[in-house]
Amino acid sequence: MLKNTQCIIGSVFCICLGAWATVGGLNLQLFVMGVPASGLFPFLFGAILVAIGVVSLFIDIRHYRAGISSELSSFGYNGTRKVFAYLILSISCTLLIPIFGFVIPCFILLFILFALVEGVDWKLSLLVASGFVIFCDILFIRTLGVQLQSFIF
Amino acid sequence: MEVFDSVMLGFSTALTPTNLLFCFIGVFTGTVIGVLPGLGPTATMSLLIPVTFHMDTTGAIIMLAGIYYGAMYGGSITSILVNIPGEAASVITCIDGHQVAKNGRAGPALGISAFGSLFAGVATVLGIVIIGPPLAQVALEFGPPENFSLIVFGLILVVFISTGSKLRSLMSALVGIVLSTVGLDIVSGEERFTFGLPYFLDGIHIIVLAMGLFGIGEVLSEAERRQSNVDVIAKPKNTSELLPTKEDWKASYGPIGRGTLLGFFFGLLPGSGAMVASFGSYVLEKKISKTPERFGHGAIEGVAGPESANNAGAQASFVPLLNLGIPSGAVMGVVMGVLMIHGVAPGPLLYIEQPQLFWGVVISMLIGNVMLVILNVPLIGIFVRLLSVPASILSPMILIICIIGSYSLNNNIHDVVAMLIAGLCGYLMKKALLDPAPLIVAFVLGQMLESSLHSGLAIGYGNPSVFFTRPISAILLACAAIVIISSASGGFIQRRLLKRLDSS
Numbered sequence: 161m162l163k164n165t166q167c168i169i170g171s172v173f174c175i176c177l178g179a180w181a182t183v184g185g186l187n188l189q190l191f192v193m194g195v196p197a198s199g200l201f202p203f204l205f206g207a208i209l210v211a212i213g214v215v216s217l218f219i220d221i222r223h224y225r226a227g228i229s230s231e232l233s234s235f236g237y238n239g240t241r242k243v244f245a246y247l248i249l250s251i252s253c254t255l256l257i258p259i260f261g262f263v264i265p266c267f268i269l270l271f272i273l274f275a276l277v278e279g280v281d282w283k284l285s286l287l288v289a290s291g292f293v294i295f296c297d298i299l300f301i302r303t304l305g306v307q308l309q310s311f312i313f
Numbered sequence: 314m315e316v317f318d319s320v321m322l323g324f325s326t327a328l329t330p331t332n333l334l335f336c337f338i339g340v341f342t343g344t345v346i347g348v349l350p351g352l353g354p355t356a357t358m359s360l361l362i363p364v365t366f367h368m369d370t371t372g373a374i375i376m377l378a379g380i381y382y383g384a385m386y387g388g389s390i391t392s393i394l395v396n397i398p399g400e401a402a403s404v405i406t407c408i409d410g411h412q413v414a415k416n417g418r419a420g421p422a423l424g425i426s427a428f429g430s431l432f433a434g435v436a437t438v439l440g441i442v443i444i445g446p447p448l449a450q451v452a453l454e455f456g457p458p459e460n461f462s463l464i465v466f467g468l469i470l471v472v473f474i475s476t477g478s479k480l481r482s483l484m485s486a487l488v489g490i491v492l493s494t495v496g497l498d499i500v501s502g503e504e505r506f507t508f509g510l511p512y513f514l515d516g517i518h519i520i521v522l523a524m525g526l527f528g529i530g531e532v533l534s535e536a537e538r539r540q541s542n543v544d545v546i547a548k549p550k551n552t553s554e555l556l557p558t559k560e561d562w563k564a565s566y567g568p569i570g571r572g573t574l575l576g577f578f579f580g581l582l583p584g585s586g587a588m589v590a591s592f593g594s595y596v597l598e599k600k601i602s603k604t605p606e607r608f609g610h611g612a613i614e615g616v617a618g619p620e621s622a623n624n625a626g627a628q629a630s631f632v633p634l635l636n637l638g639i640p641s642g643a644v645m646g647v648v649m650g651v652l653m654i655h656g657v658a659p660g661p662l663l664y665i666e667q668p669q670l671f672w673g674v675v676i677s678m679l680i681g682n683v684m685l686v687i688l689n690v691p692l693i694g695i696f697v698r699l700l701s702v703p704a705s706i707l708s709p710m711i712l713i714i715c716i717i718g719s720y721s722l723n724n725n726i727h728d729v730v731a732m733l734i735a736g737l738c739g740y741l742m743k744k745a746l747l748d749p750a751p752l753i754v755a756f757v758l759g760q761m762l763e764s765s766l767h768s769g770l771a772i773g774y775g776n777p778s779v780f781f782t783r784p785i786s787a788i789l790l791a792c793a794a795i796v797i798i799s800s801a802s803g804g805f806i807q808r809r810l811l812k813r814l815d816s817s
Contacts, residue, residue: 167481170745174484181491184506188498194775198498198505201763202491209487216480239537246536247737250529250712254729257720266716270709277536278705292710296717304367306721 164224171220175213181206245277261311262301267293320442323672327680332375332673335368339376340681341688343383347403348391348696349707354384355643355750356531359523360711362651363718370655371670375677377648382434382627382678385587386685389426389620390696394419402587402623405595409608409615416611421557423693425565425613426620427686428557433573433621434682437628440577441675445664448636452661457768458780462789464762467639469793470582471754473800482751485742489752492517493759500767512727519650519757521719521732526749527643528715529736532708534743557613565617568598572621579622580629582641590626591619628678634659635671638761643750646757653757 185203190196249269256265267289274285300306326332346357358377365373388403393410406426413422455463472482495506496516507513557565572594579590598618599608608615630641631648638660640646652659657667664671689696719732739749773779781787 166745170481170742170747171484173745174488174747177488177491181494181506188503188505191775196500196767196770196775198501198503201766202494202505205487205490205494209484209491212480212484212487216484219480236537242536243533243740246533246708246712247733250716250733251730254716254726254733257716257729258726262717266713270713273709273712274706278709280705288706292713296713300363300717300721304364304721306363306717307724308717308720 164220164228167220168217168224171213171217175210175217178206178209178211178213182210242277246273249273249277257308261309263293263297263310266296316442316446319446319668319672320676322668323676326371326669326673327375327677332372332677333680335372335376336379336677336681337684339379340383340386340685342376343380343385344387344390344685344688344692344696345699346380347384347387347389348699349702353527353531354381355523355647355753356527356711357384358644358647358651359520359527360714360718362520362524362647362654363721365651366654366721370652370657370667371673373651373655374648374670374674375681377651378628378631378674378678379681381644382624382681383685385620385624385627386427386430386689387696388623389430389616390423390689390693393422393426393616402591402627403620404588405591405619406616408595409610409612412609412611413613413616418611421561422613422616423689424557425561425617427689429565429569429572429617429621430624431682431686432569433576433625434628434685435679436573437577437580437625438675438679440629441632445632445636445671445675448632449661449664452637453665455661455785456783457765457772458783458786459789461762461765461769462780462786462793463637463639464758464765466789466793466796467633467637467641468751468755468758468762469796471642472751473796477748478746479800481746482748485747485749486751486755488747489755490759490762492522492752493756494763499760499764512731517731517735517756518722518728519646519653519753520722521728522735522756523647523650523753524715524719525732525735525737526739526742526753527647528711528718529733530739530743530749532711532715533736533740535704535708561613564613568594568614568618569621571597572618573625576622576625576627577629580626580641581632587623587626587630590622594618594622624682631674631678635663635674636661638663640754640757643753646750646753649757 181202183206185199185201185206188197188199188202190200190203249272253265253269270289270292271285274280274289275282280288297310301308301310327336342357342361343354346354358380361377361380365376368376385402389406389410392403392406393414396407396411410422410426413419468486472486473479493516495513497503497514498505504514572590575594575597576587576590579593580587595608595615595618598612598614599605602608602612602614604612630645633639633641634645634649638649638658640649649659657663657670715732715736716729719728720726722728742749742752769779770777779786780790
């Protein structure tokens with residue numbers, strides 16, 4: 161049943177987003193002296209999103225009750241753990257870049273992802289991580305002029 | 314004569330050493346990503362956007378176009394040899410392509426696929442040369458109400474012709490439109506949905522969103538499912554083994570011609586493009602074949618038709634973008650984003666104001682297709698070997714490229730964080746059966762839709778009837794309504810028939 165629950169949550173999220181845009185649009189005013197104001201567009205499309213979301217939610221709930229499962233993939237324990245690891249490590253790396261520069265955080269991120277998350281042999285991880293970071297440093301920072309500091313000490 | 318001069322201008326632009334190099338980089342990268350399952354053209358183009366900042370607009374679009382149609386070639390190699398479609402438009406080639414290869418005729422299957430794609434590519438360029446300029450002339454007559462209706466029609470096509478749940482695609486597109494309203498209002502300059510954060514004043518950056526949804530979203534989804542080892546069918550050793558026999562040619566020229574026509578037509582329609590074209594071509598060939606039972610067991614027509622159709626569809630999908638300013642799918646949405654970053658507004662004026670860009674890109678497709686055939690024949694072995702690079706190595710590398718790419722937009726760490734959040738959203742959207750492709754198209758078109766709605770209403774003194782009383786606008790809205798009604802009634806009839814079948 162988890163698969164249908166995912167669809168229901170998706171529809172509810174869309175309804176909330178639509179409602180937020182509709183209310184926000186109303187607060188911004190729809191017309192000023194007969195001329196469309198900045199709230200009209202988000203109000204219109206937010207309201208349509210709410211309407212479509214409600215129809216979709218109705219269908220999802222009917223499918224849920226009838227036990228019809230959708231073709232989407234559900235959350236697996238190992239997979240979700242990996243996804244979280246990827247996200248947390250990427251955010252940590254991003255926050256470390258202004259402190260240490262690009263090379264060290266990215267190398268650590270790659271090494272941890274290869275060796276600990278993906279289970280690649282540690283020597284190969286070390287080799288590929290260092291090689292790829294050097295490649296990126298040469299291509300993006302030195303050749304294409306991306307304003308990232310390679311190292312900050 | 315004018316067309317001849319334009320084509321010559323296209324050749325002179327596309328044949329400059331720099332643009333030739335970009336074309337080569339594009340088709341090579343496209344073939345590589347076409348070979349690698351899981352990394353599609355949209356994700357790759359999103360990843361390469363930062364590289365285009367340092368290129369001129371024509372070179373950048375030539376490279377991105379090369380990636381798109383190059384991916385069609387690459388996808389067929391793995392479909393035929395390994396039975397793994399490198400990208401969505403090559404899924405159908407697996408059915409007969411792999412069977413032909415299993416029967417010991419991998420070479421002719423690859424050959425027919427390459428030559429069919431080359432024919433489709435050349436014919437599509439001719440088609441664009443013929444219909445491109447008149448289409449742009451017609452689009453020049455459009456005012457804001459017509460533009461509004463055209464965008465609505467385009468979005469409806471993107472949503473309703475695409476595969477999967479129409480309702481969920483529509484929701485996804487509406488989410489894209491709502492997200493496009495974040496930032497300063499284009500008309501009044503008023504702040505909207507910024508939560509008081511200065512970061513959102515300029516709105517959400519298209520590249521941050523595209524990289525997140527397609528790059529990071531794909532990395533996270535890929536982290537969950539890992540590919541098992543692949544079983545490669547014996548690949549051809551030399552060029553002569555790639556040459557189809559006389560019988561192969563006889564069986565294939567019809568499917569190649571029909572696939573090209575079908576692909577060109579579907580490519581012009583927003584929402585369909587290469588994937589629908591290849592499926593349509595397969596179904597058509599099977600239907601008109603005198604021996605349909607051969608399909609699924611190694612019919613060469615099942616390779617020739619879809620492969621020609623997907624290449625024609627990929628190239629023709631540039632027509633609505635460059636001539637009307639309407640991206641026909643996620644890939645074209647990213648291309649449109651690149652054009653906008655470079656300060657170029659796609660649409661009918663592009664053909665007049667920047668003819669070297671329009672014709673340069675069109676003619677580069679001709680050159681790129683020739684390059685692809687030359688490239689594919691000797692390098693098939695190397696491309697197939699790429700399949701042995703595990704996703705566990707590839708995914709973290711893509712992550713790093715995304716981080717650098719999003720940072721390079723404004724040299725701002727907030728863009729990276731926003732991209733990672735967009736990536737998580739992309740991953741969760743897939744979990745909730747919400748396709749991110751309509752979202753990105755709607756997001757790109759959101760501001761245009763809003764400005765044409767405002768201008769249209771201003772023309773009608775606030776009266777929305779202006780959208781229904783002007784003939785072209787009314788026709789376009791009627792077409793959009795027909796697409797919605799036919800799609801909804803089709804689904805209803807299908808459900809009723811299934812119910813009746815169940816009960817009987």
